[in-house]
Amino acid sequence: MDSDIRASANQAPPLVGHNVVTSDRALVDAVTRHGGAEVVESLVGLGAAAGTAEAREHGMLANRHHPELTPYDRWGNRVDEVSFHPSWHWLMERAIGHGLAATPWTRAEEGDAHAHLRRAAGFFAWSQTEPGHGCPVSMTYAAVPALRADDALAKEWTPLLASTTYDPGLRPHAEKRGALAGMGMTEKQGGSDVRANVTTATPAGDDGWYALRGHKWFTSAPMNDMFLVLAQAEGGVTCFVVPRVLPDGTRNRIDLVRLKDKLGNRSNASSELELDGTLGQRLGDEGRGVRTIIEMVAATRLDCVLGSASLMRRALAEASWHVSHRSAFGSLLADKPLMQNVVADLAVESEAATALAMRLAAAVDAPHDAHEAALRRIALPLAKFWVCKRTPAMVAEALECLGGNGYVEESGLPLLFRESPLNSIWEGSGNVNALDVLRALSREPEALAAWITEVGAARGEDPRLDRAIDDALALLGEVTGLEVGARRLAGQMAACLQGSLLVRFGPPEVADAFCASRLGTSYGGTFGALTGGDLRAIVDRATPSLS
Structure with missing residues (x-):
């Protein structure tokens, strides 16, 4: 058969090989206006990577191969692990490596006057590869200002959240080179009305640790290293830092009931959690969780x-x-x-x-x-x-x-x-x-x-x-x-x-x-x-x- 007949006629070629940053004149103008040409220049490598055929393929694969929940191991022990396709990890590694998680908080302290603008433009550009993995990246970025309610917890977690090293896997955070954060706010009966939450928190010692009991209706990225969780303490709705793995290396009691079958991306795992004696450290005063x-x-x-x-x-x-x-x-x-x-x-x-x-x-x-x-x-x-x-x-x-x-x-x-x-x-x-x-x-x-x-x-x-x-x-x-x-x-x-x-x-x-x-x-x-x-x-x- 003649190759001209076999070739597709009048079809647009795939949109690959462009720089997602520099080919976006609206983005370049906005970033230059607020941050200068240097900020744009710092994003050229990210923009080039985001426009490759490789990035496009990884985005498609991460959504074609859904996360899989393994609640129990072969002997019946709860493990509550979620496995992701390698393309998910490829996307995450580059998002974290480009400083799109909590990095700007530490860079701003080091004198980068445009750290958050730089990160925002990078997040905007890199998210065009695939939207789902932006969720854990975003929550990790957003956790730092909340952690500042407690100086000790902020100093403990911020360097890991701000790291540009993607280090997946459930281990004590002291053994990791980078960490990811999530949140557990909503419950079945309340949704956005978090003051209607019924999850309870009772002191588990005199060192700021509490035992949490209840459920969380929608918690994305359940393999993240820690979560900010709202629960009812004696003084009212309170915020807690809940690590996935406790400092002694044991798994915190976070039971993954199921992964949600949701409308949008399929690359990210969104889960329903049960907490039963789950340990968390109080962040801020009791009653000031919201x-x-x-x-x-x-x-x-x-x-x-x-x-x-x-x-x-x-x-x-x-x-x-x-x-x-x-x-x-x-x-x-x-x-x-x-x-x-x-x-x-x-x-x-x-x-x-x-x-x-x-x-x-x-x-x-x-x-x-x-x-x-x-x-x-x-x-x-x-x-x-x-x-x-x-x-x-x-x-x-x-x-x-x-x-x-x-x-x-x-x-x-x-x-x-x-x-x-x-x-x-x-x-x-x-x-x-x-x-x-x-x-x-x-x-x-x-x-x-x-x-x-x-x-x-x-x-x-x-x-x-x-x-x-x-x-x-x-x-x-x-x-x-x-x-x-x-x-x-x-x-x-x-x-x-x-x-x-x-x-x-x-x-x-x-x-x-x-x-x-x-x-x-x-x-x-x-x-x-x-x-x-x-x-x-x-x-x-x-x-x-x-x-």
Whole structure:
């Protein structure tokens, strides 16, 4: 058979061999703006690795071969181990090696002024290889600020969590070169209402150890080395550090009831736990558990925004790459006006999410700046609500750009689509975050002042943004303390933040398209309804390049 006949005609080549960092102009601009060219340069190696065919294959394999639970050994002894495919370990080793876990906390102390921005951009880029392994990486990053409630525990665990050495396996943490952290918060009867938890904690000596009894409904990455767990002590809900292996080398009593059969990625193991005399060290005062662990929640909320923005960018890259190589009805899809409109609209959504995510990461690098701290307080739940809510519709539209090819698992788009609702649920659903915005507005006036200052920096630059800011301020008078309007307010405030960033710093064509659609009155409610503007320039900016 002639080789020309055997070869596939009019199919886009696989999107491999590009640098995920440097080919993303929106990411490069945002990181340069907040951290400088040096931060971008430090991520070039990571970006190159993330764009390889090898990374793409490992991401597919890690989801094809699911984690397996072994509750008992051959003699009937409980072992409660989960085994992962080698591709999972390949991904984890590189994520940890690039410093995407807790490394920025120690690097910041050593003088890296952009440690958290550097890590956020790396997490955003590397997560495009495969989203599931980002969960243990994210929890490990987020555990450090919570651990600081106890100096001794922080000194004991932080160096291991901040290590760039991936060292899997159940052993005492004193024998390991690196460690991973998780969390056990939710229970069957409460979900986000952790004050309804019924797991109990009773003192097991006078040295801060307690015995925990109860269950945890959703604990991801159960092979991690330690978990921050909430339980009811005599003084109320309290936080505990629960090691997987005790200092004497014995296994802590953590029974894995089952692995959850969940919607999104299949690479990560999410489990249901039973605790029966499980030992944990108190972290912070009794009754202050929610306040202690909220530091971890705040950090994981940032990673929810980064993770969703990463899904958007991967989906956009696949869509823009496909239409730049696929022909239909006599010309490239990328040259068709309506397809240009769709891809440009997706690009605007992705750039707005990227700009906001990097702005929040830069704020973490300024912990002692009053404005930055107040902005983090209000902007984290705003971004968590808005960006994560926008992701499923955006990914679905990107999948459609590939037509039937996008509906096939090998394209990678079905995994992105299944994963797209996750970050809107994890660390507080949309309602929880919208209500948290109301809480911040009612209790912390400096939070509203920070939002007004941030969006006000773009006042006078675009009348559509000015009107949207005024509308948001008017909503504040209508819904303060009224739950029914919380989502509307959160969406409006978040869109104004994105608009302000794009108007001040983005390309004119992107800022104009955003303000005309997301803040204007002509938006059709679906992607591909932009009106006017240089759509081709937006598409070209978003399309990956192999150079």
